[in-house]
Amino acid sequence: MDNSIWISILGFLATITLAFVVGVFYGGLVRKVTARIQNRVGPPFYQNFFDIVKLYSKTTAINHGWMQHLGPAFAITASVTSLMFIPILNGQGDMMWFENLNFKGDLIFLLYMMVFGSLGMALGAGQTGNPYSAIGVSRGLSQMVGYEIPWVLALVAIMMQAETTSITGLIDYQNANDTWMMFESPLAFIAGLLAMLGMFHYAPFDVPFAPAELASGPASEFGGKYLALMMTSGAIMAFVKLVLFVDIFMGGASNLVMLLVKTFLLYMVPVLYGVVSPRYRTEQSIRYFWGWPTAIGVLGVLYVVFIR
Amino acid sequence: MSELDMNDKMNELLKKAEANASTKEEKSFVRPEDEEREVIAPDGSIIKVNPIYDYFSGEKPTVEEPSKGVVEKFLNWARAESIWVLGFGTGCGSIEIPPLMTPRFDAFRFGVQMRPTPRQSNAFIISGYLSVKTLKRVIRSYEQMPSPKYIIALGSCTINGGMYYDSYSTINRLDKYLPVDVYIAGCMPRPEALLAGFMKLKEIIKSGNGEGANIYAENFDEYKANQKKVIKDWNMPDYNW
Numbered sequence A: 001m002d003n004s005i006w007i008s009i010l011g012f013l014a015t016i017t018l019a020f021v022v023g024v025f026y027g028g029l030v031r032k033v034t035a036r037i038q039n040r041v042g043p044p045f046y047q048n049f050f051d052i053v054k055l056y057s058k059t060t061a062i063n064h065g066w067m068q069h070l071g072p073a074f075a076i077t078a079s080v081t082s083l084m085f086i087p088i089l090n091g092q093g094d095m096m097w098f099e100n101l102n103f104k105g106d107l108i109f110l111l112y113m114m115v116f117g118s119l120g121m122a123l124g125a126g127q128t129g130n131p132y133s134a135i136g137v138s139r140g141l142s143q144m145v146g147y148e149i150p151w152v153l154a155l156v157a158i159m160m161q162a163e164t165t166s167i168t169g170l171i172d173y174q175n176a177n178d179t180w181m182m183f184e185s186p187l188a189f190i191a192g193l194l195a196m197l198g199m200f201h202y203a204p205f206d207v208p209f210a211p212a213e214l215a216s217g218p219a220s221e222f223g224g225k226y227l228a229l230m231m232t233s234g235a236i237m238a239f240v241k242l243v244l245f246v247d248i249f250m251g252g253a254s255n256l257v258m259l260l261v262k263t264f265l266l267y268m269v270p271v272l273y274g275v276v277s278p279r280y281r282t283e284q285s286i287r288y289f290w291g292w293p294t295a296i297g298v299l300g301v302l303y304v305v306f307i308r
Numbered sequence B: 001m002s003e004l005d006m007n008d009k010m011n012e013l014l015k016k017a018e019a020n021a022s023t024k025e026e027k028s029f030v031r032p033e034d035e036e037r038e039v040i041a042p043d044g045s046i047i048k049v050n051p052i053y054d055y056f057s058g059e060k061p062t063v064e065e066p067s068k069g070v071v072e073k074f075l076n077w078a079r080a081e082s083i084w085v086l087g088f089g090t091g092c093g094s095i096e097i098p099p100l101m102t103p104r105f106d107a108f109r110f111g112v113q114m115r116p117t118p119r120q121s122n123a124f125i126i127s128g129y130l131s132v133k134t135l136k137r138v139i140r141s142y143e144q145m146p147s148p149k150y151i152i153a154l155g156s157c158t159i160n161g162g163m164y165y166d167s168y169s170t171i172n173r174l175d176k177y178l179p180v181d182v183y184i185a186g187c188m189p190r191p192e193a194l195l196a197g198f199m200k201l202k203e204i205i206k207s208g209n210g211e212g213a214n215i216y217a218e219n220f221d222e223y224k225a226n227q228k229k230v231i232k233d234w235n236m237p238d239y240n241w
Helices: A003-037 A047-056 A066-084 A094-098 A107-128 A131-162 A167-176 A186-199 A217-221 A224-249 A256-275 A282-290 A292-307 B003-023 B051-055 B069-081 B092-096 B132-144 B191-206 B212-218 B220-230
Strands: B037-040 B046-049 B083-086 B112-115 B123-127 B150-154 B182-184
Touching: A003 A047, A003 A066, A003 A224, A003 A256, A047 A224, A047 B069, A066 A107, A066 A224, A107 A131, A107 A167, A107 A217, A107 A224, A131 A167, A131 A186, A131 A217, A131 A224, A131 A282, A131 A292, A167 A224, A186 A224, A186 A256, A186 A282, A186 A292, A224 A256, A282 A292, B003 B037, B069 B083, B069 B191, B083 B191, B092 B123, B123 B132, B132 B220, B150 B191, B182 B191, B212 B220
Parallel strands: B083 B112, B083 B123, B123 B150, B150 B182
Antiparallel strands: B037 B046
16 A cells, blocks of 8 residues: 555644644634733633534534535535645645645635635525524625735735745745745735734624624524534634745744744734724725725735836 | 416415314414415415424424433533523523623633524523513523523522512413523522522533433423413414524
8 A cells, every 4th residue: 555645644634633723722812812901811721622522512403404514514625625735834854744735736726715615604604594694694705805805916916026826836935035925025915914804803804793783693593513613614714824824924834833933923913903993894894905905905016016 | 377366366265274273172372374374376376384384393302312421421521611601681680691701700711601692502591580471582592502501590580480479470480481400599699699600500511410401302291381371472383493
């Protein structure tokens, strides 16, 4: 039997475990940080593991049709597939377990793949027939139209600068020039960072979930195992977004400790901004993304085209 | 089929449905327009509809056997550490719940958090007196929660009626209508008492006695009979999840 297949399978499992553990752990840390800022003690950092185990152990699973089964499945498929195409470490030695499909993936494919989960969730939430879900889905998709534009502009700028669409190519470019993309092309980085605020759905951009007014939006009719699957998928997706950002703007990470430091610092940007912010209305949120972030993104592209 | 014909036929069917409803022996709990009846589809064919069961499943709850040994202990531990409370204040006691989330009491420390919908929550705080009108909503919300689920009864009114013991519109003993796991006595109990109640609920779950949903399923007919005795306008299926 060929050994490389087994290494691939084990690597796949190792990557998923790492993404799940780190994602859930970060979720718990975020709750802790939020609590400390609000002068509370807050839940223990491992609280989210309890929540997920409890949700998986629910004995009744209520569903309203096939699409509701498929919605969370689509979400986790999208998360895991995106995870497989992200280079997690950029060194050669430690790379073995996390190699997966890195060299085949490129940014444009990943752009589509990361949206797929949200669309699957939208279909699943639509089947439940809950009006809150419908409002949440329409808000979420509208907001996605908002933040995708500065995000794509930022990616176009750095892809033009490095003259590659492959993520490993981008990392190699940064390593070869001994710099980080966030310094090489700062305008693109700022546009991407502002888009990331929307991508993580923390306040003020938690428009689709809005627990106070929408009863948690698309997830309002999902309970038990469906919700557990969505939480798992959300944790993996958060890890994917953070690692992708570190890869393309911060030169990747050569070992796991460096990866955790970089991703955690990056994660604190939307979290800390969110803790001290109230919530935008839908059209305010979209107007925000189509304002300065898009303008900075356009400037970033012009900077790459004309100055560098 | 012309529109006039259709109207005539529709009226005829409605009359038939009304006649059926009035001649029924036992008293129906469902409004006439929600009864099972025949209607005309847009293409002219006659179809049977049963509006209530279009939206709800009519299946009765079943007793779910817990897992065995260590697995159940582990799951019970996770369940005890993650209590998601349905944000539904039924009476005056609900004013004691918001302070729980503030820095002073901070119930998040114990894994307690409020959830906006019954689908996501596993604990239900019946906060204070429960009027008959609210009881109907409480039953619907409780039945929509996925099991295992727990009920915390807050305040004296849920134990014996409290100061509303002779009121025409409230129920006296909550235990007759829904299976209660923890009682917190007092009028009103302070948030500290509520925190102690959560601790007690955790102990009960960890010891494997938090079987409220199974008790409800086992004695389903008894609970339903009690509920229907006080709720006059039932108008929903026997079990709606």
